Amino acid sequence: MARTSRRRRAAKLMAKPSVKAESFLDELKYNLDDRLSKLPNDILVNILDRLNCRDVTRTSVLSRQWSQLPAKLSWLKISARDFMHSQASVSDDELDEKLAKINTLRRINAINAANAAVVKATKSMLEHRDPGGCTIRLLSMAFYLRGDAPISIGHTVGNAMATHKVVKAEFTVLTEKEHTLIPDDVLNYGTRFVSFFNECHNAFAGLTRLELANLRFPESDFVSSILVTCKQLNYLGFHNCDTSDWITLQVEHAQLSELSIFDCRFDMVELTWVPKLTCLAFLFWRSSQELPLSLGYVPLLGVLRLSNIARTMHKMVKLSTLLHETSVRDMTLGFKCEKIWVQPECLTRRQAHVFQQLRILNLVNIPEGYDLTWTMFFLEAAPSLEELYMTVIDHPCEMLMDEELRREEFYSDNKGVEWESPTSNFKHHRLAKLTIFCFQSEDYMMSHVRRVMEAAVNLEDVYLFDRLTCDGCRGVTPLKPIRFPEESRHRRWVEKQIRKGGIESLATIHFLGTGAIRGDILARIATGY
Template sequence: MHKGKRADRLSALPDDILVNILDRLNLREAARTSVLSRRWTQLCANLSQLIISAQHFLPNGVLCTGVSNDELVRINAAVVQAMGSILTRRNPGEHTIRLLSTTFYLRDDVPISIGCAVGHAMSAHLIENAKFNVMTGKYDIIDLDEDDLVTAGRKFMLFFNACPSAFGGLTTLDLENLRFGESDISNVLVTCKRLKHLCLYNCDSGDCSTLQLEHAHLSELSIAHCRLVQVQLNWLPQLTKMVFEGWLRFQDPLFIGHVPLLETVSLTNLALSHSRMVELSEFLSGTSIRDLKLEFNSEKIWVQPECPTQRLASVFRQLRFVNLANLPQGYDLTWTIFILEVAPLLKELYMTVSDHACLTETDKEKRKEGSYSENKGVEWDSITTGFQHQSMTTLVIIGFESEDCFVSYIRRVMVAAVNLANVFLYSRLVCGKCEEKPNRYPWTKRQRVSLKRRLIAGIESFAIFHFVGMRVAHIEKMKYPQCSLLEAKRSFT
């Protein structure tokens, strides 16, 4: 403070630091700083990340699900105006745009205006990464009929055909609720030569269609709730990460061709009583993955435990991390031991045990009509005697309770994993949509001491037990690469 005036320490910072700060704001907030002074106007024109999202223009307190069609048109127009305002301030070729991301609705001719603006920006500036997140404004796929999908698919292809230069420079493409023509997806992939990330949510080429994928640079792929008979990964030499959710049939839903770099896989499905169980040696044949997530939606276990075979050992020979998500409560966990037996390099095993009422059908009559399984578990006992695992060091269980099924399972893991160092036992996660139910988690010190005695009785192990306070590192490890559309769907359902 000097003579009653405040020192402006922020403006005293170098330009590159201030631009770095502005890059961390959404574009709408960053643009507001341009009114501060001529210097701030110039700084806004030097941003390296231009993230322009329709969601940033929603009225305060309004979710995407509650927006009318007229409002969507207005929001789209605001996206076009914001993009034009930002891009016209930049001097061609002066500063690299590391990310140009636009999220908008498939309404009227606005997408073509956005595509033309992005195509012009690609010719005038050096853009390292460009993303289109194309939304339809529909968030409940149950309410969508075939006409909605077909109409949206045609609108997208009109947009695509009108803006080949923009699509030619894209590195990320997120699409939802589209029904393509037979060759449309192939044409999109041929045009999007730089594409690295592709997300398809509720997209297909007709009921029970097959999706065939070939691309030289695609490295991340997310396919969710697409009515596909089979996904064929024919030739994807750079693919490293794949998310596959909600396949139609359990008989050969995935064909894996040339994908030599695939190492991270997330598989999610809801199995009914008649659903065929999946053998991972067959499902993931031809791969050698490092990170694996299996999601069960608190319903029937759809993975078939397998005895050690050369084929299964080949799939799991590089496996380091396994995350078993939303296992149904009250069922034996012993079947998961088969993963340890064929994954000699496995270091960490995470599992979440929960019965989310918001995710599962609880009405008995509806469960019967929908062919939901009443016996969600799977029985299995290893034929391997005296098995020892040398690499596993960490076991994390979320949704733990002081029940015999948990205690006996942990004891079995401790006997097998001779170098187990840490066992993290957390209570179930709080869900704002589910009614809280009492559980038998060891909250008190006395309960934990008693539990430890049950766990280590007669077992020589140096494992340390940890309770409560879930570590941030564990939360981060449970997150898998997903496109923004998949994240949005979960937040609205």
């Protein structure tokens, strides 16, 4: 009987609620909503500051009180990507892939709708704002370079800058095509951007961050115009940008602290006078024989990112020549699984100061199977180096695999570089951590770890990680068999091979799967290099 009674009660609970029950649930919901609405406005605004713009606009329909809160936000992040409806929860790369798969008309309609939503949200949040209200800490806008939306957004933002205090203002300019662009596409986008820029000088003059992609500017001096107009910029990013004529881009800017130039075609980039620059990323100079970069007055430059897909026509880069007037502390060099483009050097006494401040070095996507002795050049050149990271891997998904095409495109068959240290019994006293991603129990890798352990007398930890997973290479047969020591017996054998010859190093060798990567090391896994 007791069991039957419990079943009846359960059935009642699962049945469709009665009118009375529905009224009770509505009342309960109202009480909960009312309890939230009774919170002070500053707490509600703090909550909304943590949401994306699409979610913020949804809350404005709850009540008159909620409808007034968006105009009080101090952190405004309005992105067209957040208004792509069902796509709003995916990452940028996934969204680009999804958009590429649907037909052009549907894609353009989705982009136009998202842009319209950005215009509406921007006006709603900025035009109804009390000029004497709270400071706008961040005004971040991401929108597509299509139709009248950019100019409308630019005017609204420019007016807000004139009537409110805006600490940081950011524009991320998107294009409807991200991949498989043709010259007419980038020229068309560049022409659109020039019109947008010329119409909205007030907005650009107040920007602290600007990201541009897929633009070919019809006027060769237009990039200089951006630098002259955008005097408040702290960050400037160019991705796949150039001018109709190859130019020497001279960068002079009083406020710029971070500059990113990725896959752009400039004859030369000269950082003539950038006194506050602390971080520089210069990635891929495929069409130039020599590194088209010159570092002038950049006294605060501490973080440097360089990467290239080197081919037979590319000349080796002497870093001592490039960095002769800098004090770089954190450097990442990427090789995209192709030819090593760094020239190991025997530094003279006059050159020795170049690497004196280097503390962290990250060598990314070194091609597999080649002697790694050349990397010892950095230990000898950088006496203050504390952390050395290396990723040795071939990515078939990113590499040109067809042998005939490789010959036509001047890819190198021999990707390695030879170097022999002129200093016998060299010792390094500061290196504390050596990390190798994609370690394999091959002779050239084990001998290199032994070489570093012999030289770095105060080395504390050696982290040897399994092969990093790559979505593009998933399911693709590796070019060479993978031999990471999985079993404890194999690991003991590898450690014995590394330590043979009477190495006196007290460093602990850790064999780890990629799932065991700590946060501090995870941050050092560079992508896109």
